[in-house]
Amino acid sequence: MSGGITVLWFKRDLRIADHPALARAADLGRPVLALYIVEPGLWAEPDASGRQWDFVREALGDLAGALAGIGGKLVVQVGEAVEVLDALHRDHGIAHLVSHQETGTLWTYDRDRRVADWAKSAGVAWDEVQQTGVVRRLNTRDTWAAQRNRFMAREQVEVPSGLTWVDAPSDPWPDLGLLDHCPERQVGGRQQGLSLLGGFLTERGKTYRSAMSSPVEGEWACSRLSPYLAFGCLSGREVVQATAARQAEGPGRGWAGSLKSFQARLAWRDHFVQKLEDMPDLDRRNMHSGYDGLRGTDPERLRAWCAGETGVPFVDACMRYVSATGWLNFRMRSMLMAFASYHLWLDWRQTGLHLARVFTDYEPGIHWAQTQMQSGTTGINTLRIYNPVKQGGDQDPTGVFTRRWVPELAEVPDKYLQAPWGWEEAEGLAYPPPVVDVVEAAREARGRIWAVRRGPEFRAEADEVVRKHASRKDRHFVNDRAPRKRAAKRDGRQMDLGL
Numbered sequence: 305m306s307g308g309i310t311v312l313w314f315k316r317d318l319r320i321a322d323h324p325a326l327a328r329a330a331d332l333g334r335p336v337l338a339l340y341i342v343e344p345g346l347w348a349e350p351d352a353s354g355r356q357w358d359f360v361r362e363a364l365g366d367l368a369g370a371l372a373g374i375g376g377k378l379v380v381q382v383g384e385a386v387e388v389l390d391a392l393h394r395d396h397g398i399a400h401l402v403s404h405q406e407t408g409t410l411w412t413y414d415r416d417r418r419v420a421d422w423a424k425s426a427g428v429a430w431d432e433v434q435q436t437g438v439v440r441r442l443n444t445r446d447t448w449a450a451q452r453n454r455f456m457a458r459e460q461v462e463v464p465s466g467l468t469w470v471d472a473p474s475d476p477w478p479d480l481g482l483l484d485h486c487p488e489r490q491v492g493g494r495q496q497g498l499s500l501l502g503g504f505l506t507e508r509g510k511t512y513r514s515a516m517s518s519p520v521e522g523e524w525a526c527s528r529l530s531p532y533l534a535f536g537c538l539s540g541r542e543v544v545q546a547t548a549a550r551q552a553e554g555p556g557r558g559w560a561g562s563l564k565s566f567q568a569r570l571a572w573r574d575h576f577v578q579k580l581e582d583m584p585d586l587d588r589r590n591m592h593s594g595y596d597g598l599r600g601t602d603p604e605r606l607r608a609w610c611a612g613e614t615g616v617p618f619v620d621a622c623m624r625y626v627s628a629t630g631w632l633n634f635r636m637r638s639m640l641m642a643f644a645s646y647h648l649w650l651d652w653r654q655t656g657l658h659l660a661r662v663f664t665d666y667e668p669g670i671h672w673a674q675t676q677m678q679s680g681t682t683g684i685n686t687l688r689i690y691n692p693v694k695q696g697g698d699q700d701p702t703g704v705f706t707r708r709w710v711p712e713l714a715e716v717p718d719k720y721l722q723a724p725w726g727w728e729e730a731e732g733l734a735y736p737p738p739v740v741d742v743v744e745a746a747r748e749a750r751g752r753i754w755a756v757r758r759g760p761e762f763r764a765e766a767d768e769v770v771r772k773h774a775s776r777k778d779r780h781f782v783n784d785r786a787p788r789k790r791a792a793k794r795d796g797r798q799m800d801l802g803l
């Protein structure tokens with residue numbers, strides 16, 4: 305073997321367990337330098353936030369400890385990826401660069417192209433290894449589910465031993481100028497992720513299926529694993545396999561449906577990220593071009609929505625909750641997005657950026673695919689325009705959640721809590737009137753969207769979106785309202801996911 309080292313580049317995979325790239329680096333048999341690059345350009349992007357960075361920093365601390373446990377050292381350097389790699393190449397001579405495949409925004413896609421060009425010109429071999437159910441250069445969606453399931457069933461990769469490690473200086477933590485810190489967010493690191501997984505599979509998960517849609521019960525009954533999966537503190541495969549093991553045990557009354565629903569969501573995770581893999585500008589362009597130019601900007605509506613001051617109590621409560629905690633359950637994320645896109649008629653690119661920043665678990669593939677789906681711009685999903693007054697009554701029947709997050713409404717009688725504008729004393733409240741008439745705005749939005757859908761060219765492009773992005777299970781239901789309702793009934797808590 306000729307000289308040179310292997311650089312193991314950690315990205316959104318901050319663990320050493322079930323880490324195929326680490327195993328590949330070990331197999332190459334060269335000394336390994338374990339590297340994390342803090343890229344100021346990435347963190348200056350409009351979807352980045354202080355809460356995500358704080359989580360990553362904690363996860364890096366945890367990763368450094370895990371590497372130390374096998375005799376290694378995590379090197380953290382600050383700079384643009386090509387510059388950092390080039391400097392290491394000059395100092396150490398890199399023979400191999402190993403990382404996991406990343407499905408990120410256009411920024412990371414372009415960066416990876418620059419790294420690939422650099423590696424080629426520097427004579428460095430770059431191995432990008434699969435770590436999730438997402439398939440690179442997928443030829444057809446027809447075989448995707450089988451490929452994903454095969455990957456999930458494969459044995460987890462063992463932590464290698466006996467490696468020779470390369471040391472290099474780490475940079476001090478940079479000040480990235482990110483302001484949005486969130487003291488109530490989840491704490492980063494594998495230990496926290498494992499502890500949540502254990503608690504979910506043995507206790508909390510029992511009521512998952514029935515409680516997931518309520519913001520009150522969902523906080524406890526949902527797994528809360530999303531940031532640990534998004535930044536790779538846990539591997540998707542280990543969560544899938546731990547759940548399967550629990551299912552095989554036959555955990556007792558009430559569990560079967562919940563664990564089945566949970567497995568379905570883990571599959572949705574890969575399904576949605578695959579959409580971004582197959583359409584790298586999904587965060588910028590409507591999936592169906594028929595919706596191009598339909599929505600505009602309205603700075604005051606956008607401000608009110610971001611601040612949780614729309615005057616619609618349940619919308620504001622959910623927005624204030626996620627701003628304070630960095631997490632929200634699926635149903636309420638959908639409602640927030642749909643309210644912005646339909647009632648407020650705001651362009652999803654602006655509102656999606658705000659939600660990306662407030663989610664500690666920001667995962668570009670899930671996020672932008674869901675953002676478009678809840679905005680009706682995929683062309684293949686049933687419109688879901690939530691009535692936030694009804695949602696408030698259904699999901700927060702005692703009003704405890706709404707009153708906690710919108711204390712201005714403390715004195716409003718229960719009957720009017722979700723629609724205080726109907727209360728005779730509403731004018732005295734320190735709470736704004738609704739920014740739109742929720743019934744009228746929904747009606748108007750529905751009309752505008754259906755006008756596009758009925759257009760002569762709509763169907764042909766929608767069929768193309770189905771071919772490229774829809775799951776094969778539900779393919780025949782697309783654009784056909786009645787059968788889709790039946791499909792949704794199979795797992796009725798998160799209706800209409802359009803998989």
Ligand SMILES: Cc1cc2nc3c(=O)[nH]c(=O)nc-3n(C[C@H](O)[C@H](O)[C@H](O)COP(=O)(O)OP(=O)(O)OC[C@H]3O[C@@H](n4cnc5c(N)ncnc54)[C@H](O)[C@@H]3O)c2cc1C
Pocket residue numbers: 516526527528529530531533534566569570572573574576632633634635637638641659660663665666667668670671672674675678798801
């Ligand atoms: C507009 C919008 C934006 C979203 N943005 C993100 C995001 O940036 N990051 C993110 O992880 N999730 C996102 N989701 C999906 C979902 O809301 C979250 O994954 C979930 O609420 C996280 O909580 P949990 O880990 O307790 O989920 P659980 O219900 O316990 O599910 C377990 C895991 O399955 C995956 N999952 C669950 N629901 C979905 C779903 N509907 N689609 C795809 N994967 C799913 C997640 O990885 C999640 O951690 C978004 C949903 C919407 C409507």
